[in-house]
Amino acid sequence: MQNYKLTIEYDGTNYLGFQVQAKGKTIQGEIEHALERLFREKIRIISSGRTDRGVHARGHVINFKVSTDLKNRNIRAALNTYLPRDIVIKKIEKVASDFHAQYSVKDKTYEYVIVLASIRSPLLQRYAYCCNYDFNVKAMRKALKHVVGKHDFRAFASKIPSDKNTERTIKKATLNFNGARLAIRLTADGFLYNMVRNIMGTLCLVGQGKLTSDDFRNILRSKDRTKAAPPAPPEGLTLLSVHY
């Protein structure tokens, strides 16, 4: 059995999320379906993680094992023929048998994009959260600094059992602003369920002046989910890359 690592891009708009569900279209479901068509056996993929309904990915990583004589480029071409237009295998690599797309992760980088628009934008809203606020970007930058480092992110985690370890390390947090578009990137050793979107939702309240950056830090320290804002919408979020 050869272990394969795949790098995948997808537009998550029309999917229930990455992980297979009892009903409805998922990214995992589409990929496993394509693998089954190609190899004529059921293959379970291992994913670097799950993205929520409507979240996109530029470099999601998965792995799976199979015995085959096919060349990498032919596996990729065949899978891309079977996959729908909004999912693509960008890269396929042979990896050592102990490579595990989830356990071997060193860090992941997500980007959240906010577009400042006085009205919804059909051409931007698919890959950005469009909103009509006069954001205080300086305050947002200040608040964002508080997430960097090792913290218990329980306040920003949705549906987390109380006995689960919710410590994560955010290695890098950047905010890019060009006058109309905010792009926030977070790199961490791992992310809790809804963590980026919950941080973004709360950060938007700082941007609107409803919270100060000190309030933001206190919410993080409180470890209390009810203190933080609801998650920001999924369309603004893209998993950029996973590093091993």
Place this chain on the structure above:
Amino acid sequence: MQNYKLTIEYDGTNYLGFQVQAKGKTIQGEIEHALERLFREKIRIISSGRTDRGVHARGHVINFKVSTDLKNRNIRAALNTYLPRDIVIKKIEKVASDFHAQYSVKDKTYEYVIVLASIRSPLLQRYAYCCNYDFNVKAMRKALKHVVGKHDFRAFASKIPSDKNTERTIKKATLNFNGARLAIRLTADGFLYNMVRNIMGTLCLVGQGKLTSDDFRNILRSKDRTKAAPPAPPEGLTLLSVHY
């Protein structure tokens, strides 16, 4: 009767084009349907022009006349509630009764975007033509210069009756390249049917080295549609603005 000028943005992916057809979804159809819901009468809009199936617009302009006491912002808000998510009225203005969205046009600007990608990209392909060529951008720039000025563009016009005037003036043509993305903008007093996409299709052949920039100029001069390339795909094209 008050004359209203509307500026519209839309994602053309799911439409047969701007103009109403016997069957199927069109931008005009959706707008006239929203107007009828609001004003409870059939209103025919006048459009600055027609965009093809799958072509987008950031600043398409239309006008229509109606008698109403409603304020501009309330008309806009109501129409945007009735319109589908991929069409939006960005701006509404009262204009003089002789303003005509088609006849009053001074010039229009289109943008065509090409993304150089070794594989299709779910996150880029909706608003760009993704292709895997190592374009000679210098040759493309040289060819593009030939379209500027007043010319008979018959070689780049699809389905044009032989007695129709096919002279147009391209006032400006620019090509922006950042290493992975080509954005070509054309400003003209008017465009013939499929003109931008036919120019782009032929320009791509120059980029691929299949034609020289002299060949390109000779095709323009030939006034012979069969000499030029087929139209480039619609998803790369966006009507940016219309000036009056």
